[in-house]
Amino acid sequence: SQGAPESSGTSGGESNDGPKKYAFVFKNTGNPYGEKMLDGFESTIKELGGEVILRSPDQPTAEGQIQIIEQLITQKVDVIAVAGNDPDALEPALKKAKDQGIKVLSVDSAVNAASRDIHVNQANPERIGRVQIEAVSEMIGGEGQIAVLSATSQATNQNTWIEWMKKELEKEDYKDIELVKVAYGDDLRDKSVSETEALLKSYPDLKAIIAPTTVGIAAAGKVLTDKGLEGQIALTGLGLPSEMATYIKSGVSPWMYLWNPIDVGKGAAYAAYELGEGNITGELGEKVDLRDLGEVEVVEDGEGTQIMLGDPFKFDETNIDEWKDVY
Amino acid sequence: MEQKKQTYQPRTLETNLPFSWKRLFFQWEWMLLLILIAVLLLGSYVSPYFLNYPSLRDGTMVFLDKALIVFPMAMIMIMRDIDISVGSTVALSSVVMATLYTSAGLPMEVAIIACLATGAICGLINGLLIVKFKELSAVIVTLGTMILYRGIAYIILEDQAAGGFPEWFGFFGWGYVFGIPFLLIVFAALALLFGIVLHKTTFGRKVFAIGNNPTASRFSGIKVDKVKVIVFMLAGLLAAVTAIFLTSRMGSTRPNIATMYELDIIAMAALGGVSTAGGKGRVLGVVIAVFIIGYLQYGLGLINLPSQIFLIIVGALLILSVAIPKLGGMMKRK
Amino acid sequence: MEIKTENLDLEKKNPLALFYQFRELGLFFFIVILCIGVQLRNPSFLTGENILDMATNTSILVILALGMMIVLITRGIDLSIGAVIALSGMLTAQLVAANPTVNPFLCLLIGTIIGALCGMVIGLLVAKVGLLPIIATLALMNIFRGLTFLVSDGEWVSSYQMSESFVEIATGTFLGLNHLIWIAVIFCLVFFYFLNYTRTGRQIYAVGSNPQSAAVSGIKQGRILFLVYTIMGGLSGLCGVLWVSKFASAQGDTASGYELTVIAACILGGVSIAGGSGKLAGVLLGAILLGILNNALPLLNVSPFWQNGIQGFIILLAVIVNAIVKRRVERIHLLRRAG
Amino acid sequence: MTNEFVLEMKGISKAFPGVKALNDMQFQLKKGEIHALMGENGAGKSTFIKIITGVHQPTEGEMLLVGEKVSFQNPKQAQQHGIAAIYQHVTSYPDLSVTENIFMNHEIRHQVWKTLNWREMHKQARQLLRELGSSLDPKAQMNTLSVAQQQIVEIAKAISTKAKIIIMDEPTAALTARESEELYRITEKLRDEGTSIIFISHRFEDMYRLASRVTVLRDSNYIGTWDVEDISNEKLIVAMVGREINQIFPDKKTSAGETVLEVKNLCKLGEFEDISFSIKSGEILGMTGLVGAGRTEVCQAIFGITAFDKGEILLSGRSIRNKNPQAAMNNGIGYLAEDRLDQGLLVDWSIEKNITLANLSDLSSFTWIHRDKEKRQAKEFGEKVHIKATSIFDSVNSLSGGNQQKVAVAKLLTKELKVILLDEPTKGVDIGAKAAIYEIVQQLAEAGYAVLFVSSEMPEILGMSDRILVLKEGRIAADFVNRGITQEMILEAAMGEEQVQEKSG
Ligand SMILES: Nc1ncnc2c1ncn2[C@@H]1O[C@H](COP(=O)(O)OP(=O)(O)OP(=O)(O)O)[C@@H](O)[C@H]1O
Ligand SMILES: Nc1ncnc2c1ncn2[C@@H]1O[C@H](COP(=O)(O)OP(=O)(O)OP(=O)(O)O)[C@@H](O)[C@H]1O
Ligand SMILES: [Mg+2]
């Protein structure tokens, strides 16, 4: 017989008095990007009068997140927001949570449709792919070889964005741009450096690198700086302003993109609150009030639904100084 | 014989030990039991959700999957070896199972058998390399295969996840039998089985003998190599069993599951009193140690302590539990 | 008195004998063949620039492997070095972020001291309390890693917070070679001298070779063990600073799992886990092999999904080939002695 | 105050947890004398030595060095006071070179640089070894040497410290008569140069040959000190054992039956060549030769531990090939290993588990071990060989050498065997226990076992064997029927240039 025989708590919300509990499970600890998101989530939920629980496993693994979700179920939280380390592997755990009446939303990295009520997308992946190709094209004058330096070969977000980049490159405007390689630095400094160096050696005519990941873009920036290649090879992608400040100012990376993780956390908090209060259910076409972030509509995302926050934000030398201390 | 002059006085050897309180109480398992009780009390003190049957019951499901490997790991450590490839073996067997089911379209039952076979073969390869190349230690062999097995998992599944298993497969990781988690039942059964094998059978005796003195064991007619290969195979097999439970809990699999499991497992065995210097260890101690670490983590999780604090606490616990008896011994001698 | 080892004298007269005595012969050939293979596939492999890159990237591994070698020789192991690297790197980086004017040498010194302190804790637990090294360092690995997250509060220290002079430590060059290469070379020389020409150096081998005899010959074992872990800690601390300077970023999970790479380098180089034996040349070769793999696999355009598998396969192959060559050499010795 | 004694020990006691190893020990050592220390296994001799060298600290008593009171907290201090020791269990560094073994912890350093002076150390090592009559290469790694060679290195090490007192704890245990002779010469030379020597041995010949005085210990107690000339053999044995032993070697009752084991042209590259012999049931075949002659190798090849290249082994006329020790044991061949600590016993285990280790399959059903059966068997065989212990649960490392050896023998007896290969069964065993072992061996032969008795000690080879094989450099140098054979004849065969082929008929 499957499923708990005597359910260990009927439903999360109803059996509890007092403020509702909102939990956010990020990918791993010690990740400043995540810390900012958690900050945004925490402050917003507090403003709204809920109780906040912030958790992350010490390693970015699905197993760690499953453990945490189990513990959250036992604590009878009302809403779980999760940035998934794996889209599918959390399904049984999150389903168990949903069975007990807990509302589930994913943020930043989606979990599959069956295990969530809604996904809060930091930005439209299609747009993310497109702006980076546009940027690179502008930096290299519309022709030449480019390469992508990604995180791990399994990172879902990055893989989606890279797919969109490839689609974008099929356009007529970019026919002279050749994507020669997608390399994976596994979000490790040393590996990202080796991979970047190998790119430079294997493709002497390389004109630009797109690195849609924080560790990767910073490592690539470092290699290009050390080898004195600024102006010859352009670098763009997605990175933390604090990590990239040096390279943006030195011109190694003329500009790059990211959204504001604090806002993502905020958006997640509002969505979580609306879900928890029963104001929305995650149905297609619902309107979600994200207060100062505006009102957005629930749209389709594969088999599930999502809301999308703003476009990625462009960081260049004019604004990097004011952002580098923020996140 | 009687007519010969005896050059020695006849002696008798006692075969019954007098009862001794000291022997009964100066045992590692009591200390572990005390720690476990302390952990449970602490847990109930800090969190209202901790000390009730459903919570303790479901808590076990959070940590018991990897704990299955602790039994053969204890055997390996008793033999003065170590296996750091078990995490990769979990990943590879899981990936093979999922691929055979999803891509090759084989029935799930066959895929499960293939998973077990994969684990056993991984263990077999470890064992064979270790006994054929004695100049290489188990550390280097399993370090190599650790990278290799996970590498093969990546080659098979690349960046894909594989899942969509039949409904009943979820039973392994999430199911209950008579209100008890299936995983807990399997764990208990394995604990009993390994306890018997290690402490009551000739095989277990041989494992201890090898840990104490491999040369003398060989000279006494123990097939040291065979025993080693079998134990490493068991480790592979149990890694595959873990793969089944873990995959069931996640509903899908990827090549990067079960990373760093080996360290957690070694920590559990060490806390349980298994000495990596060989020749010592008991299944009971290992079982208690599993629950100590498991419930400690679970309890701290319920009060939402950051996971890095947990790292520190487990580290300190490991050191204190091993150091305190030693320090006590040092005091007594002075 | 007739003793068979007189024959040992004969070996010296054979010009090949010296060659045979070099125990990592198999490994050396393996590396040569590997290099030729890679070069044929990608001609940019054996260019000056790439060799320099490779050397720079392998320097930290070499330094750490030296420390790990002496730990292994005493029958110990240190699993905490990745965590010590992270802790010392993080603390030093925070210092630099707070005082950009700190002298880089002071940074190196402070990092080394932090690491040495960590190492002393291990040394005390192993030498005085008598914990097994694998347990003690496994536990401290967790503790140091946890501490790193606590002191950093999950934040990173980024390149803009680091002073030019600090980053210069790992990027600057002297006589055309990166500072890191120089540091590694200096440490190799110091270790060579230390291990072969000082009493303490030889006592490290003695303690690992036979602890009981070391005790009866009056060697203070506890002191040697303490020293060895302190050195390992100091080197890890130093490498923490170098790491952070090289990558211009300090994270909580810096060098996570790096201890296994370092141990792999040592064991590849013929250091015995059972203690007592291990040569600097071997360890150097081991580290170089790993360095080549890290450099060559991306260059060969190997699919990222295959890299892990290939790396594991090559490591296994290398140790097995080395073992087989060693057996062959011993067989040749035997034949000669018999004939 | 001038002092006749370089070393004086007064009222020394030492207690280990649970054991009183030494009780009120008295000892006086003169300058330039060789002083023998004798006693049964476990009498406390080695413990006493370790107290002198600072490895252990006495619980009570005081120690005077040339009249001055000293107490050593560690071995280094003893070394600095000119005391050097060669310990019972060779304490070498297997991974290091001969030179390093000799100079460990008192290395020669450059005057200026304070770095180790390898050139000088190698030179001196070579010199020292040459003085000892050995041409070992100082750069050779220790674990490539045979036990005898290691012993020589140990002696060189003691001499290299320029010690005034050298202690030798059973240095001859691993040596043959020839090598012992060499050692006597070295020892006497040292004495003549003014060094005082404490010499521990279970061999009476050593004592008579070397020592001027002898001190006897029994059961941790000091019994007395005598001039060697003044004390008779019988009295000495009584002092040591506490009772009379009228007959050391049992009466021989040769009643050889059919040939059980036959070895034909056994060869192994670099170890032995062309070994052929046969043993009948009830027969004891002695095998001797110089250390390194390959006796152990032959035994281990027969027992299936190492493989051999050529040749044949026949058991009761049937050709067998033992792939591993288990196969050998199933075929009815047992082997008592030479190195009991490393190869024979699990020293951390109890007597009981050691005895039954080789016979677990008979004590279990479906691999489940029956503890009662096991205990019964351990008791039976433990008593059969007269192990001196209180219970079968005593740990083996709490036993003295002789009793440890008896445990190993008891283990061998649990299996049903036809042939037993005994490799140095009395090495390091006291006179009382030796007699007991001889008697056990004789009983085995009478019970129909075919016994191969390997030993370096001539008296016991002559006293025990029906026939004697002499090995030289891996070949059979002689095959005697033990009738009217003398030590000289054996030695000649073991060392002589031409092969003495005296086929027994
Ligand atoms: N470290 C120790 N701990 C406990 N007991 C010990 C220790 N060392 C020796 N003993 C015990 O002390 C007693 C004397 O041992 P010792 O080694 O001195 O005997 P011995 O006279 O040298 O014997 P043998 O002739 O066999 O070498 C024995 O009963 C032994 O078991
Ligand atoms: N100098 C040496 N270097 C390397 N191997 C050696 C050396 N001397 C001996 N051996 C090996 O050790 C083997 C056995 O030596 P060992 O001394 O054990 O012989 P043995 O006749 O059994 O002597 P014993 O039993 O009296 O010690 C020899 O056959 C030889 O192969
Ligand atoms: Mg002794």
Ligand SMILES: [Mg+2]
């Ligand atoms: Mg021998």
